Amino acid sequence: MTILVKPRALFIGLILLCVLAIWLSLALGPVSLPLFDTLRAALRLVGVPIAPDGLEQAELILGQIRLPRTLLGLAVGGVLALSGVAMQGLFRNPLADPGLVGVSSGAALGAAIAIVGGSVFGGLPESFGPYVLSLCAFLGGLGVTALVYRLGRRNGQTHVATMLLAGIALTALAGSAVGLFTYLADDATLRTLTFWNLGSLNGASYSRLWPLLLISAGVALWLPRRAKALNALLLGESEAGHLGIDVERLKRELVFCTALGVGAAVAAAGMIGFVGLVVPHLVRLLAGPDHRVLLPASVLAGASLLLFADLVARLALAPAELPIGIVTAFIGAPFFLYLLLRGRA
Amino acid sequence: MLRTQNLQIRRGPKIVLTDITLELKPGEVLGVLGPNGAGKSTLLGALCGELRAHQGSVRLDERELSDWTGTSRAQRLAVLPQVSTLDFAFRVEEVVGMGRLPHQSGRVRDDEIVAAALHAADAEHLSGRSYLALSGGERQRVHLARVLAQLWPGEAGQTLLLDEPTSMLDPLHQHTTLQAVREFANRGAAVLVILHDLNLAARYCDRLLLLEGGRPVALDTPEQVLRPEPLKAVFGLEVLVQQHPERGHPLIIAR
Amino acid sequence: MRRSTRVAALCVGFFVSYHAAAAESPQRWVSAGGALSEWISALGGESKLVGVDTTSQHPESLKALPSIGYQRQLSAEGILSLRPQILVGTEETGPPPVLSQVRSAGVQVELFSAQPDLPTLQGNLQRLGKLLGADDQASQVFQAYQQQLDQQKIRVTRAQLKGKSPGVLLLLGHAGGKPLIAGKDTAADWLLQQAGGHNLATHTGYKPFSVESLVSLDPEVLVFADRALTGDAARAALFKENPILSSTRAAKDGRVMELDPTLLVGGLGPRLPDAMKKLSDAFYPDSAGQ
Numbered sequence: 001m002t003i004l005v006k007p008r009a010l011f012i013g014l015i016l017l018c019v020l021a022i023w024l025s026l027a028l029g030p031v032s033l034p035l036f037d038t039l040r041a042a043l044r045l046v047g048v049p050i051a052p053d054g055l056e057q058a059e060l061i062l063g064q065i066r067l068p069r070t071l072l073g074l075a076v077g078g079v080l081a082l083s084g085v086a087m088q089g090l091f092r093n094p095l096a097d098p099g100l101v102g103v104s105s106g107a108a109l110g111a112a113i114a115i116v117g118g119s120v121f122g123g124l125p126e127s128f129g130p131y132v133l134s135l136c137a138f139l140g141g142l143g144v145t146a147l148v149y150r151l152g153r154r155n156g157q158t159h160v161a162t163m164l165l166a167g168i169a170l171t172a173l174a175g176s177a178v179g180l181f182t183y184l185a186d187d188a189t190l191r192t193l194t195f196w197n198l199g200s201l202n203g204a205s206y207s208r209l210w211p212l213l214l215i216s217a218g219v220a221l222w223l224p225r226r227a228k229a230l231n232a233l234l235l236g237e238s239e240a241g242h243l244g245i246d247v248e249r250l251k252r253e254l255v256f257c258t259a260l261g262v263g264a265a266v267a268a269a270g271m272i273g274f275v276g277l278v279v280p281h282l283v284r285l286l287a288g289p290d291h292r293v294l295l296p297a298s299v300l301a302g303a304s305l306l307l308f309a310d311l312v313a314r315l316a317l318a319p320a321e322l323p324i325g326i327v328t329a330f331i332g333a334p335f336f337l338y339l340l341l342r343g344r345a
Numbered sequence: 346m347l348r349t350q351n352l353q354i355r356r357g358p359k360i361v362l363t364d365i366t367l368e369l370k371p372g373e374v375l376g377v378l379g380p381n382g383a384g385k386s387t388l389l390g391a392l393c394g395e396l397r398a399h400q401g402s403v404r405l406d407e408r409e410l411s412d413w414t415g416t417s418r419a420q421r422l423a424v425l426p427q428v429s430t431l432d433f434a435f436r437v438e439e440v441v442g443m444g445r446l447p448h449q450s451g452r453v454r455d456d457e458i459v460a461a462a463l464h465a466a467d468a469e470h471l472s473g474r475s476y477l478a479l480s481g482g483e484r485q486r487v488h489l490a491r492v493l494a495q496l497w498p499g500e501a502g503q504t505l506l507l508d509e510p511t512s513m514l515d516p517l518h519q520h521t522t523l524q525a526v527r528e529f530a531n532r533g534a535a536v537l538v539i540l541h542d543l544n545l546a547a548r549y550c551d552r553l554l555l556l557e558g559g560r561p562v563a564l565d566t567p568e569q570v571l572r573p574e575p576l577k578a579v580f581g582l583e584v585l586v587q588q589h590p591e592r593g594h595p596l597i598i599a600r
Numbered sequence: 601m602r603r604s605t606r607v608a609a610l611c612v613g614f615f616v617s618y619h620a621a622a623a624e625s626p627q628r629w630v631s632a633g634g635a636l637s638e639w640i641s642a643l644g645g646e647s648k649l650v651g652v653d654t655t656s657q658h659p660e661s662l663k664a665l666p667s668i669g670y671q672r673q674l675s676a677e678g679i680l681s682l683r684p685q686i687l688v689g690t691e692e693t694g695p696p697p698v699l700s701q702v703r704s705a706g707v708q709v710e711l712f713s714a715q716p717d718l719p720t721l722q723g724n725l726q727r728l729g730k731l732l733g734a735d736d737q738a739s740q741v742f743q744a745y746q747q748q749l750d751q752q753k754i755r756v757t758r759a760q761l762k763g764k765s766p767g768v769l770l771l772l773g774h775a776g777g778k779p780l781i782a783g784k785d786t787a788a789d790w791l792l793q794q795a796g797g798h799n800l801a802t803h804t805g806y807k808p809f810s811v812e813s814l815v816s817l818d819p820e821v822l823v824f825a826d827r828a829l830t831g832d833a834a835r836a837a838l839f840k841e842n843p844i845l846s847s848t849r850a851a852k853d854g855r856v857m858e859l860d861p862t863l864l865v866g867g868l869g870p871r872l873p874d875a876m877k878k879l880s881d882a883f884y885p886d887s888a889g890q
Contacts, residue, residue, distance in 0.1 A: 030681035060705050195673045203697035232443050234433050244419030244447035289433040319678030320669030
């Protein structure tokens with residue numbers, strides 16, 4: 001159908017939505033801070049000279065807990081949505097999802113090795129714990145994706161259909177390996193593994209945030225430059241080639257950006273599903289499939305969506321916390337079914 | 346100019362096309378005819394670089410086709426495949442606009458060219474509609490507009506390869522499409538078009554290449570190629586060949 | 601005159617120092633660990649608890665407190681919203697970044713070892729006592745505990761003179777289905793041994809067994825702990841989901857004992873001696889009641 005929302009209106013709307021999401025994410029939480037305190041603490045954080053009396057708690061909550069969490073949510077939501085667009089372009093199918101190239105299952109396998117392996121081999125020093133887990137998840141995601149990509153290559157060309165099948169096979173293999181680790185795990189490790197699989201923005205800290213921020217920024221700045229090429233890729237690989245595009249290079253870039261971006265996101269926040277599938281769809285429904293609009297709009301929409309989901313995760317069962325993967329699945333799955341039934345997918 | 350000499354294409358151990366020596370001259374429409382499996386699409390695939398030659402080579406302007414970089418090649422050579430698998434709801438102008446990708450002509454000029462190409466393909470009225478809402482024939486015309494836009498306005502040094510561009514069109518649009526292709530050639534471009542309809546080939550082509558079993562049977566004007574004996578030998582069809590009463594080109598009637 | 605002044609000064613001194621000490625000990629407590637919460641209650645600190653984790657289910661009144669979630673996945677802001685002065689937990693409490701965030705908010709964070717042995721318990725109780733301002737009570741409680749355990753040892757030794765130590769298996773399940781068997785290096789194993797049983801499982805940790813191997817081990821006593829159900833419902837569910845268990849000696853002799861699963865996590869807890877006694881009585885029915 002014709003475009004419902006013009007690009008300019010869409011971007012203004014999404015930017016406003018994003019700003020609202022950021023503000024709510026900073027202002028709301030289990031600790032109820034007076035709005036005035038939040039404002040002043042926020043201003044102090046950006047360097048405005050305001051007297052600090054009475055603001056210690058607000059500054060701590062805002063600066064140490066909510067702000068890194070908000071940044072994490074922005075980065076993860078944005079990069080997952082962007083990877084969703086990239087994969088839907090690569091497979092030329094609006095039902096594609098970053099997990100198809102195996103990055104999510106690879107990351108899960110890496111995490112399982114770190115979590116269960118750590119306890120089997122007597123555990124690592126506490127301070128290393130979170131870094132080792134993230135690193136293993138990241139390497140696992142990259143490793144499996146590299147393998148899927150390699151399997152899809154024949155005679156110097158990447159066969160997307162083969163990659164898809166390889167992704168399915170390796171995802172199943174990784175899944176059974178995770179199952180094996182689950183069997184070897186004791187009760188406590190098992191729960192840690194389960195919670196990791198459900199995803200969470202909890203415990204975000206600046207030191208663990210910066211690799212993800214760098215990678216997300218890199219991917220978010222790079223992919224929109226390939227928007228026209230991605231449009232042409234949707235015509236078909238040979239047609240895109242005849243229009244002068246280096247299709248092999250483009251496919252390589254798409255897989256690489258997805259592996260890096262999703263790998264870093266999963267390493268930082270665990271498995272958060274449906275964002276890569278649902279967000280590009282929503283944006284396409286509103287503004288059409290042109291990647292010049294779709295790519296930047298998906299970043300904004302994905303970031304906003306994840307922050308709203310995190311609000312629910314933090315407040316629904318306060319002072320306890322829902323894993324955010326549950327919230328995104330709750331929103332994403334019914335939406336996906338709706339799409340299927342309506343025949344738009 | 347696109348040319349090839351002693352071209353041979355294999356699929357595994359099997360030879361699917363051989364002994365092809367061909368030159369696509371500027372201003373000329375070359376039609377390729379033959380029964381199913383004769384190697385027509387294989388020939389087109391080799392000429393646009395999708396299939397690698399086992400023997401012989403394809404040269405564009407005296408350089409090997411594989412030596413050309415993507416953009417510069419795309420400015421000289423455009424290909425219209427038989428089917429399109431586009432599955433996203435782009436607007437018609439956006440699809441045609443993709444043809445301008447190899448060029449740096451700017452938004453304004455691109456929009457003008459897109460409009461002109463749509464007019465030439467008789468698809469102007471489709472402007473503003475979603476690609477997915479079009480019929481098979483309408484989609485085919487949109488893609489024709491796209492490849493026309495890619496080489497617009499058409500001049501010597503450019504080559505257009507078309508794989509059965511009329512397969513899904515009604516009789517009127519079969520003619521308007523080939524007329525547009527003809528006009529493109531009249532401006533200097535070289536055109537190769539695979540056709541199934543012998544009469545369309547007779548009317549719009551300057552030369553015809555008749556293929557059978559991967560081998561060239563005849564390469565000459567329609568008058569020379571479209572005669573009862575070769576047509577019976579290649580297609581197994583008994584035909585009468587007469588002269589078109591108004592235009593003079595051969596008219597093939599099945600007996 | 602001077603003596604009474606001195607006495608008065610001394611009284612005032614004691615009075616002031618007592619209040620100072622009480623002001624120093626934290627008043628708002630958040631506990632992440634079932635056993636810890638029980639000990640805090642046992643030392644009279646239940647009124648100071650403002651939030652507990654999901655494993656803190658005894659005494660029953662704790663369930664009414666706000667829940668901070670699962671002990672390994674705590675939320676910093678969630679804890680801070682309860683305005684605590686101290687957070688207590690074990691080495692399982694986490695994730696670590698959350699603990700450092702809570703610390704930087706000025707909340708005292710004290711972690712205790714969950715190792716199931718007496719010296720650890722003694723150390724923990726001493727620390728808890730100090731933090732609660734109940735040092736004397738802490739040492740009293742520990743001594744009473746130690747006495748109970750010593751009595752238990754005597755009971756078992758005497759019983760073993762009369763009869764052999766029975767072969768036991770402990771099954772940890774959820775609504776009866778898919779039970780895990782407690783092997784070596786588990787709190788369950790320690791408990792079974794203290795109660796004088798012989799754990800037939802030789803693996804380490806909790807592992808699922810095929811029902812055939814369960815039956816081939818043929819335990820004399822079965823102990824089951826169900827996370828979802830209690831009492832007869834749990835017993836019925838266990839045999840419904842695993843009907844082949846009824847062919848074991850334990851089932852045929854009716855020697856199937858229930859155990860509260862919260863006793864198996866978080867280190868030694870105050871309810872353990874009673875549970876041990878119940879188990880011993882089941883293991884050595886001839887010596888029961890001594």
